[in-house]
Amino acid sequence: MNRHSTHIVIFVLLGLLIAGCSTTRRLGGDDTLYVGVKEMRFEPDSGVTLSSAAESAAKAPLSVAPNNPLYSPFVRTPLPIGLWAYNSLYTPKEKGIKHWLYRKLAKEPVLVSDVQPDLRVKLVEDILGNYGYFGSEASYELLHRRNPKKAKIDYTIRVGKPYLYSSIQYPAARILTQPEVDSLAATSLLKVGAQYNLDTLSAERQRITTILRNKGYYFFRPDYIEYLADTTQEQNRVALRLAITPSIPEVATRAYTVGDITIRLQNIGGGPLDTLAMDDYRIIYQKPLNIRPRLLSRSITLSPGSLFTLDAQTTTQNNLAKLGMFRSVNLSVTSPDSLRGSDSLNVMISAGFDYPLEAEVEMNVTSKSNSFVGPGLSLRLSNNNLFRGGEVLSLKLNGSYEWQTGNSHSGGTKSSLLNSYEFGLDATLDIPRLIFPGYFKRSTRYPSRTRFQLGVNLMNRPKYFRILSESESIEYNLQSSAQSHHNITILKLTYNKLLHTTKEFDQTMDENPAIALSFRNQFIPSMSYTYSFDKTYRRNRLFWQSSVTSAGNMLYALMRLCGRKTPMTIFNNQFSQFVKATSEIRFYQKSGEKNWMVYRLMVGAEHPYGNSTVVPYTEQFYIGGANSIRAFTIRSLGPGSYHPADNDRNAYLDQTGTFKLEANLEFRFGLLGRLNGAVFLDAGNIWLLKEDPMRPGGKLTLRDLPKDIALGTGFGLRYDISYLVIRADLGIGIHAPYDTGKKGYYNIPRFKDGLGFHLAIGYPF
Numbered sequence: 001m002n003r004h005s006t007h008i009v010i011f012v013l014l015g016l017l018i019a020g021c022s023t024t025r026r027l028g029g030d031d032t033l034y035v036g037v038k039e040m041r042f043e044p045d046s047g048v049t050l051s052s053a054a055e056s057a058a059k060a061p062l063s064v065a066p067n068n069p070l071y072s073p074f075v076r077t078p079l080p081i082g083l084w085a086y087n088s089l090y091t092p093k094e095k096g097i098k099h100w101l102y103r104k105l106a107k108e109p110v111l112v113s114d115v116q117p118d119l120r121v122k123l124v125e126d127i128l129g130n131y132g133y134f135g136s137e138a139s140y141e142l143l144h145r146r147n148p149k150k151a152k153i154d155y156t157i158r159v160g161k162p163y164l165y166s167s168i169q170y171p172a173a174r175i176l177t178q179p180e181v182d183s184l185a186a187t188s189l190l191k192v193g194a195q196y197n198l199d200t201l202s203a204e205r206q207r208i209t210t211i212l213r214n215k216g217y218y219f220f221r222p223d224y225i226e227y228l229a230d231t232t233q234e235q236n237r238v239a240l241r242l243a244i245t246p247s248i249p250e251v252a253t254r255a256y257t258v259g260d261i262t263i264r265l266q267n268i269g270g271g272p273l274d275t276l277a278m279d280d281y282r283i284i285y286q287k288p289l290n291i292r293p294r295l296l297s298r299s300i301t302l303s304p305g306s307l308f309t310l311d312a313q314t315t316t317q318n319n320l321a322k323l324g325m326f327r328s329v330n331l332s333v334t335s336p337d338s339l340r341g342s343d344s345l346n347v348m349i350s351a352g353f354d355y356p357l358e359a360e361v362e363m364n365v366t367s368k369s370n371s372f373v374g375p376g377l378s379l380r381l382s383n384n385n386l387f388r389g390g391e392v393l394s395l396k397l398n399g400s401y402e403w404q405t406g407n408s409h410s411g412g413t414k415s416s417l418l419n420s421y422e423f424g425l426d427a428t429l430d431i432p433r434l435i436f437p438g439y440f441k442r443s444t445r446y447p448s449r450t451r452f453q454l455g456v457n458l459m460n461r462p463k464y465f466r467i468l469s470e471s472e473s474i475e476y477n478l479q480s481s482a483q484s485h486h487n488i489t490i491l492k493l494t495y496n497k498l499l500h501t502t503k504e505f506d507q508t509m510d511e512n513p514a515i516a517l518s519f520r521n522q523f524i525p526s527m528s529y530t531y532s533f534d535k536t537y538r539r540n541r542l543f544w545q546s547s548v549t550s551a552g553n554m555l556y557a558l559m560r561l562c563g564r565k566t567p568m569t570i571f572n573n574q575f576s577q578f579v580k581a582t583s584e585i586r587f588y589q590k591s592g593e594k595n596w597m598v599y600r601l602m603v604g605a606e607h608p609y610g611n612s613t614v615v616p617y618t619e620q621f622y623i624g625g626a627n628s629i630r631a632f633t634i635r636s637l638g639p640g641s642y643h644p645a646d647n648d649r650n651a652y653l654d655q656t657g658t659f660k661l662e663a664n665l666e667f668r669f670g671l672l673g674r675l676n677g678a679v680f681l682d683a684g685n686i687w688l689l690k691e692d693p694m695r696p697g698g699k700l701t702l703r704d705l706p707k708d709i710a711l712g713t714g715f716g717l718r719y720d721i722s723y724l725v726i727r728a729d730l731g732i733g734i735h736a737p738y739d740t741g742k743k744g745y746y747n748i749p750r751f752k753d754g755l756g757f758h759l760a761i762g763y764p765f
Helices: 003-019 052-062 081-088 097-105 117-130 178-186 198-213 293-299 310-321 503-511 513-518 553-561
Strands: 033-044 137-143 150-159 164-169 225-230 237-244 257-266 273-277 282-286 326-333 344-353 357-367 372-383 392-404 420-431 449-461 465-479 484-501 522-537 540-551 578-590 596-608 659-672 675-687 710-720 725-735 755-761
Touching (some): 052 117, 052 150, 081 097, 117 137, 117 150, 198 225, 293 310, 310 326, 310 344, 503 513, 522 553, 675 725
Parallel strands (some): 033 150, 257 282
Antiparallel strands (some): 225 237, 273 282, 326 344, 357 372, 372 392, 392 420, 420 449, 449 465, 522 540, 540 578, 578 596, 596 659, 659 675
């Protein structure tokens, strides 16, 4: 930008600042600028307690954001640039820099007439009535300060005494038998003495409808149940009666069985039609038939002559969808107009095959704490229906190339143009069912998969080492409920082999025997189990995941039975034996349309024993970085208060541990369109569970635990483009667990020394 352009920009900004004294200049004579909510006062009658759910629901229609709002609806930012531009830059001309600035910066004012507070207070009264607080009253007052053209709104809500159910009567037997009606009443969501609640009434209608549809009443709908409420018998009491609406159609009062079943299959490229008759259904398909008929038989739970139930319909659709080979699955039945007194429903299932071959390319750029940066590329090819049973065979080739940028910790040596690279090939076969003796033909309500994996990876660090890793695994993924997921790795075998080392690396290993042992050539035969719980509660979400890994135990026991003594080897390489456990819990609390408070706690521990004295390096814990404590770079903390010398270029090799504790608190909020912001607080560290004289201060002790916790805060931006989130975080160090030369809890020598910038893809947790 030249000097002349700079002067123009400064002049425009000064003009906006000068114009800032008037944000109402272009308002009409009767218009009033809305500048937020002064207060929302809830005043319950004597003895009345307003439930948090009702209060939150009542606040929602009143929380209208003013121009340029902050997180709270009560406050707006002190620099209303959009309003300044609206008042100062308007021009009837449709070209020129003034028009361009107006179009880019101006925001139309939010007026009190736009907010319509008189309509909103009536809506609040209706909402409180839905929660049983009948007779509540809401009012508002416009508060003008110095400028009569600006106003805040002050809301007052008087909360009336809630109404309770005095009696609940279910309809006399009409569709169901009297014992079935009595069973409905016994398991009802509505209880005598409970507070009237419209949401509960709706949920009870849906519950009854689901039960009826699972008894064959396919055409029954929640609207066919009506509530009759009498509030005249007792004060603040509701006598409730459920009834079947008189206008219910005849088809909704009858139970139906399954009639003929026809399955229509369509290929992507079309093909000649053919028909295949099975015992219970008929298949009309386009040649070739890209699914095994027996697999269809296991997927379809509807059978001719049986009751047509909602569960059977849903399970059939889910079973076909989870095969992963169809782009769409639709189920339709005989229309009510075509039944003509019939008690059976003919079923048509239409499914369209998806493309079997899929390619995916992913590119990324990495930046590491050891001053290495560079691009990465991965190519994934998949066949999504390998054996006509939804099996997915994937081949993934990935590679990365890095060079060292040089920094103050490089020990005075010059950076190299590189030189560090990594290549890997990974093959997986996913089968959409559990492959286990006695389990081949068993259907499950929720998706389950068996995965076979084979991979090899070559990592080259030219000034340190070249290592080859090879792995194979067999694992099961299944669900026991809508919220509970299980991953069982019955066998994973990893083999790490050092192909080449440098003198500098060998010297580091000589000085650190424990680290040297973790880098040795070794087999890691392991088994693991991971449990995940993921549930949404209204606006909030809870996620909990715990994992335990056991390595070498079965092989150790077998060799002990054969009389072998430690250290034991397989193919002339010692195998590892250890146990590792981690647990992580996250809670996502929604506090607005785009506002989330996220809490996270993670703890992990591991211990070598038997055939090993140390945990393999690749299995040890580390901390810091874009998804951890963002004020510190990855592998730059711990263990404990240990900190290597600044001129030690191999220091990152030491900064691992066998115990990890990490906690995060992050507030996420919307800014503008797809741009979101966040402020966060991160804490944690790693430790050793046994003493290492080469890393003093690294062992976990309760006495030193508080000062060993690293603490950082910061803020960030996230740009959400639906399928991808680009994230930039600036971490600010508050406390380092090691001696920095500065006393006090805030021990960052200089503010800039505590800054850490991270550019990443996706949310940190």
